[in-house]
Amino acid sequence: MDNCIFCKILKGEIPSTSVYEDDDFRAILDVSPASTGHVIILPKKHAANIFELDDEIAGKIMPVAKKIAAALKKTYNCDGINILQNNGEAAGQTVFHLHVHVIPRFNGDTINIKWTPGEMPDMEKVANEIKANL
Template sequence: MCVFCKIVNGEIPAYKVYEDEDFLAFLDIAQASVGHTLVVPKKHFSNFLEADEETISKLFVLAAKLAKQITQNLEVAGFNILNNNGTVAGQSVNHLHVHILPRYEHDSITIKFAQNHLSESEMQALIARISHK
């Protein structure tokens, strides 16, 4: 059983922020920033691709509500909503979850994307590959 399932089942304690019949939100034990919260479905899905549409929809609606609450109550400057899928993407627990990462002026978090510029033909080829069913 995964660590998040153990938290959901009450086998491991957690600092709960929110709980309902389908979801649990709790503070990440490794606070990347003050208020760093994880939102997990109680039903086990290894990642985003395994979950059904209803779960994904409810997960992100709840994440948005909690992000608003965190932003107001902790007076943050902004926030990131993150979902990592696969080890290469930084997923360390194989249970679908979303990070709500409050951001503060001058915090030490850095999220950068490389600027990969593709030619027109490369972009069109990429569209064809992505759109192919």
């Protein structure tokens, strides 16, 4: 995609700092990190979001995230890891090339990836509504 910043990074038109690369993905350091070591995994084939992502690539991205998470844990001895993927503006997506964030977390850090727990009104009804669309 001509206007996609991540496609431009993948083509080498915009510099980045890579930590991992294979035939399907490049993982780079986030230039605006939530914490030191914040990595973004980019599929080399453009897909705007999870709905456009090829099933084969979808199946390969979590093992890459696991590998990056293990390296971050070993490197920084962090207390936890967030693995995030946003779809759509309402969900916080700002770059419309699917990507996965792998963020080292430390007890007492100020990163805020939380929500106020709500209540599920009728769990059977909700489950059946979802199942009807699978």
